[in-house]
Amino acid sequence: MRTTRRQFLALSGGALGTAALRLDAAPALAQNAPVKIGVLAAKAGVLAPVGESGLRGVQWATERVNAARGILGRRIELIVEEESSPKDTVERFRKLSLQDRVDAVSGAISTGVGLALGPVAEEMKTIWLSWDATTQKGVEETLPKPKYSFRSTDNECEAVMASLLTARHLKGKFRTVAGINPDYSYGRDNWAAFLAIMKKYGIELSVVSELWPKLGATDFTAHVAALGQARPDLIFSCFWAGDTPIFLKQAHAAGLTAKSKLVLTTGGGVHEALKKDFTPEGAILGYNCLYFDWARASALQKEFVRWHHEKFKEWPNYESDHGYFTIVAYKAAVERAARAAGGKWPAPDAIIQALEGIEAESLSGPRRFREDHIMEATFFQGMTTHKNAYDFVTIDPVETMTTKQIQKPSGVGLYDWINSWKV
Amino acid sequence: MIRRGLALAAAALLALAPLLAPPYQVTLLLPAFAYGIALLGLNLLFGTAGLLSFGHALFVALGAYTAAGLTTRYGVLSFEAIVAAAAGLAAVVAVPVGLLCVRYVKIYFGMLTLAFGMLFYSFLYKFYALTGGDEGLRVLRPLLLGRPFAELDKVGFLTGPFYYYALALLALATLAMRRIVRSPFGLSLRAIRENADKAAFVGVSVRRYRFYAFVIAAVFGAVGGTLLAVPTGLADPLLAYWTHSGNLVFMLLLGGFEHFLGPLVGALAFIFLQDLVMSLTAYWRFVFGALLAIVVVFFPRGLLGLVAPERPA
Numbered sequence A: 001m002r003t004t005r006r007q008f009l010a011l012s013g014g015a016l017g018t019a020a021l022r023l024d025a026a027p028a029l030a031q032n033a034p035v036k037i038g039v040l041a042a043k044a045g046v047l048a049p050v051g052e053s054g055l056r057g058v059q060w061a062t063e064r065v066n067a068a069r070g071i072l073g074r075r076i077e078l079i080v081e082e083e084s085s086p087k088d089t090v091e092r093f094r095k096l097s098l099q100d101r102v103d104a105v106s107g108a109i110s111t112g113v114g115l116a117l118g119p120v121a122e123e124m125k126t127i128w129l130s131w132d133a134t135t136q137k138g139v140e141e142t143l144p145k146p147k148y149s150f151r152s153t154d155n156e157c158e159a160v161m162a163s164l165l166t167a168r169h170l171k172g173k174f175r176t177v178a179g180i181n182p183d184y185s186y187g188r189d190n191w192a193a194f195l196a197i198m199k200k201y202g203i204e205l206s207v208v209s210e211l212w213p214k215l216g217a218t219d220f221t222a223h224v225a226a227l228g229q230a231r232p233d234l235i236f237s238c239f240w241a242g243d244t245p246i247f248l249k250q251a252h253a254a255g256l257t258a259k260s261k262l263v264l265t266t267g268g269g270v271h272e273a274l275k276k277d278f279t280p281e282g283a284i285l286g287y288n289c290l291y292f293d294w295a296r297a298s299a300l301q302k303e304f305v306r307w308h309h310e311k312f313k314e315w316p317n318y319e320s321d322h323g324y325f326t327i328v329a330y331k332a333a334v335e336r337a338a339r340a341a342g343g344k345w346p347a348p349d350a351i352i353q354a355l356e357g358i359e360a361e362s363l364s365g366p367r368r369f370r371e372d373h374i375m376e377a378t379f380f381q382g383m384t385t386h387k388n389a390y391d392f393v394t395i396d397p398v399e400t401m402t403t404k405q406i407q408k409p410s411g412v413g414l415y416d417w418i419n420s421w422k423v
Numbered sequence B: 001m002i003r004r005g006l007a008l009a010a011a012a013l014l015a016l017a018p019l020l021a022p023p024y025q026v027t028l029l030l031p032a033f034a035y036g037i038a039l040l041g042l043n044l045l046f047g048t049a050g051l052l053s054f055g056h057a058l059f060v061a062l063g064a065y066t067a068a069g070l071t072t073r074y075g076v077l078s079f080e081a082i083v084a085a086a087a088g089l090a091a092v093v094a095v096p097v098g099l100l101c102v103r104y105v106k107i108y109f110g111m112l113t114l115a116f117g118m119l120f121y122s123f124l125y126k127f128y129a130l131t132g133g134d135e136g137l138r139v140l141r142p143l144l145l146g147r148p149f150a151e152l153d154k155v156g157f158l159t160g161p162f163y164y165y166a167l168a169l170l171a172l173a174t175l176a177m178r179r180i181v182r183s184p185f186g187l188s189l190r191a192i193r194e195n196a197d198k199a200a201f202v203g204v205s206v207r208r209y210r211f212y213a214f215v216i217a218a219v220f221g222a223v224g225g226t227l228l229a230v231p232t233g234l235a236d237p238l239l240a241y242w243t244h245s246g247n248l249v250f251m252l253l254l255g256g257f258e259h260f261l262g263p264l265v266g267a268l269a270f271i272f273l274q275d276l277v278m279s280l281t282a283y284w285r286f287v288f289g290a291l292l293a294i295v296v297v298f299f300p301r302g303l304l305g306l307v308a309p310e311r312p313a
Helices: A005-032 A045-067 A086-099 A111-124 A157-170 A185-200 A221-230 A243-253 A267-273 A299-312 A318-340 A348-355 A414-419 B002-020 B023-048 B057-073 B079-101 B106-126 B154-159 B161-182 B184-194 B196-201 B206-232 B242-255 B262-280 B284-298 B302-307
Strands: A035-042 A076-083 A104-107 A127-129 A176-180 A206-211 A234-237 A261-264 A284-286 A359-362 A365-369 A378-385 A394-402
Touching: A035 A045, A035 A086, A035 A318, A045 A076, A045 A104, A045 A299, A045 A318, A076 A086, A076 B262, A086 A104, A086 A111, A086 B023, A086 B206, A086 B262, A104 A318, A111 A127, A111 B154, A127 A318, A127 A348, A157 A185, A157 A234, A157 A261, A157 A284, A157 A378, A157 A394, A176 A185, A176 A221, A185 A414, A206 A221, A221 A243, A234 A243, A243 A267, A267 A284, A267 A318, A299 A318, A318 A348, A318 A359, A318 A365, A365 A378, B002 B023, B002 B161, B023 B057, B023 B154, B023 B161, B023 B184, B023 B206, B023 B242, B023 B262, B057 B079, B057 B106, B057 B206, B057 B242, B079 B106, B079 B206, B106 B242, B154 B161, B161 B184, B161 B206, B184 B196, B184 B206, B196 B206, B242 B262, B242 B284, B242 B302, B262 B284, B262 B302
Parallel strands: A035 A076, A035 A104, A104 A127, A176 A206, A176 A234, A234 A261, A261 A284
Antiparallel strands: A284 A378, A359 A365, A378 A394
C-alpha cells in the first residue's frame, strides 16, 4: 500500500505527538519510580549477627516509610548486597552504583571496609550512609571533608563513656588493671582511650596484664589463666561479639568475675547471651546506641522492640537503630531539600546539603549528622543487674550520654580533646 | 588453528569490551585480569611442575601492599615502577621461602606454602605501624606511562586507560608464560611433574628447576596483586588469608589447569559467577563449595576440558 502525503503527515504528526507525550511523561514516571537504596549487610562470619540486625532496622524503616506514601510519593526499594572483605565490598558498592543505579547506599560495619568505601563513594559520587563503619584509621579521621560519605559515630565513643563511668563510680576502688580486647584497631584504640582517660582523672593504676585474643575467638582458657595469675582489681574489655559470653563463662568458672570488677564497653551488643549464671551484677556494661529495656524509651522504640521480639523472638540491639536512622535521615533530607525546591524531587547535591546537619527521630531518640558527616547519637551504659524478668543481665541505673559528651569534636584529635577536658 | 582463532577472537572481544559492555561489567574484568596473571604463575607450579601451592595469595598480597606502600608512603605513583618493585620484592621474598618449600612435594609442599601464607597474613595484621594492621593501607590512583588522566573520574580511569593497561599486562604475561612453558625449562618442569626420578636421571636439576618455577610464580602473583589493588583502592590483610589462596586454586580448577589458557578462563568465570551468585543468595559460599565438589568429581579438567580436547599444558 502506498502512503499518501496526507496519511504521511497524519502519521508523522501522531508520532511526534506520541513522542512529545512520552517526553512529557518521562519526569512523571521518574517521580513515581521507586527510590532505590542499596544495602550492604554482613552475612557471614563474626559480623553476620550484627549485619542481620542492621538489615532488620533498615527493613522496618522501609516498611513504615512505604506504608506512609514513601518519600514524596515514591516507594523505597531495597537492593541488598553482602558486606565482606574490603575488596569484595567495594565491588558490590560499584555494582549498586553503576548497575543498579541506586540513589544511596546504606550499610557497612567494619572499619576496614569503611576505609575502602569512603574514597569509593566519593569517586562514584554515590551517597553512602554508614551504619557502624567509620573512615578512621585508628582514632584519626582519613576523610576530613567528604561529600558523599556519611559516617557512623567514632569508634572510641563507647570506651570514652565507659571510662567516664569508671572514673565516676569506681575511682579509689581499684589499683591494678588488666585489658582483654580483640586484636585489631578497635580493641587497641579503646584500650588506649581508657588508659588516657584514667590518667586524665588522676587515677593511679598499674596495668598488670594486656591480652589481645583474635577477634571472634572461642577459647579463652589461656587468657583466663593469665588473668588469674595477674589478679587485677579491674578488667577492661571491648568485646562486642560472641566472644563476650564465652569469655565471661570461662572467667566465671575460674572465679575471676567474683574477684575483679568488670568494664565491658560494648558487650550489650550480644546482651541476650549474657546469662545471669555467669555474668555478675555491678559490672559496667555498654549497649552502644539502643538499650532495648529502657523505661523512658519513646513509643517508636517500644513499638520496634515489640515487633522485633514478636518476629524474631529476640530483643534487638544497637545495629538495628543505626540502620533505621540511615533510612529516616535520608527521607528527612529529601523532604527538606524538596521544600526548598518547590516540592520537586531534589537533585543529589541538594539532598547531600540537606543531610548535613539533618536531625531525625531514631529508635533511641533524636539523632543527627554533623556538618562534617559524622553521626551524633545517644549512648546507653550502666551497672549490670539480675533484678529483671529475663534470664540475662540488664542494667540499672541506665546512664545515657550523647556524642556531644563522648565524641571528639570535628577536626580535633582524640587525645588533644581528652587533654583539654577540665576535670 | 581453530584454537588460535578462538583465542584471538576472545582477545579482540576483550579489547572492545569498554565500548560494548556497561561500565560495571568492565570494572569486573579488572580483577579477572589481575587474577589471570597471578594464576598463570600458580599454574606454572601446579599444571606444569605438579606442585600445588596453598599460599599463592602471599605474593598477590605482597603486590597489593607494594602498590599501597609506594603510593601512600613514598609518593611513587608510576605504575611501571610499582609493577617492577612488586616483581622484584616478590622474587626477593620467594628466594628463602622457595628454597624451603621446594625441598618437599605433594601435601608437604602445600602445607608449607599455606604456613608461609598465614605467616605473612599475621605479619600484615600485627605490624600495625608498617602495614596498617586490620585496616590495611590505601592505594592511590597511579600514573600510567607517566600520565595521571586527571580529566577522568575513577570509573572513567578504570574502564579506560587502566583497563587497556591491565589487558596489555595480561597479554604480555600470557606471552611470557607461553615462552616459559614451551622452553626447555618448561619441558623439564613437565618431565619433573611426570617422573622426578627419571628427570633427575637424564640430568634435570629437579630442585633447582622447581625453585625457579616457584620464584617465577611469585613474580606473576605479585604483578597480579598490583593490578588487583588499584580498583579496590585498599590493600588489606585478607588478601593474604588462606581462603584467598583457596579461591586461587578454585579458579585454576574451574578453568582447567591442564590447559595453558585455563587460568584465564577460570579467573573470568569465577569473577562473573561470584558477581551473579552473590546477588542471588546469601549462601553463595555454599553454592561455590558445591560447585567445587562438582568440578572436582565430574569435570576435573575444568571448563576448558569441556570444550577443548585433551592437550598437555
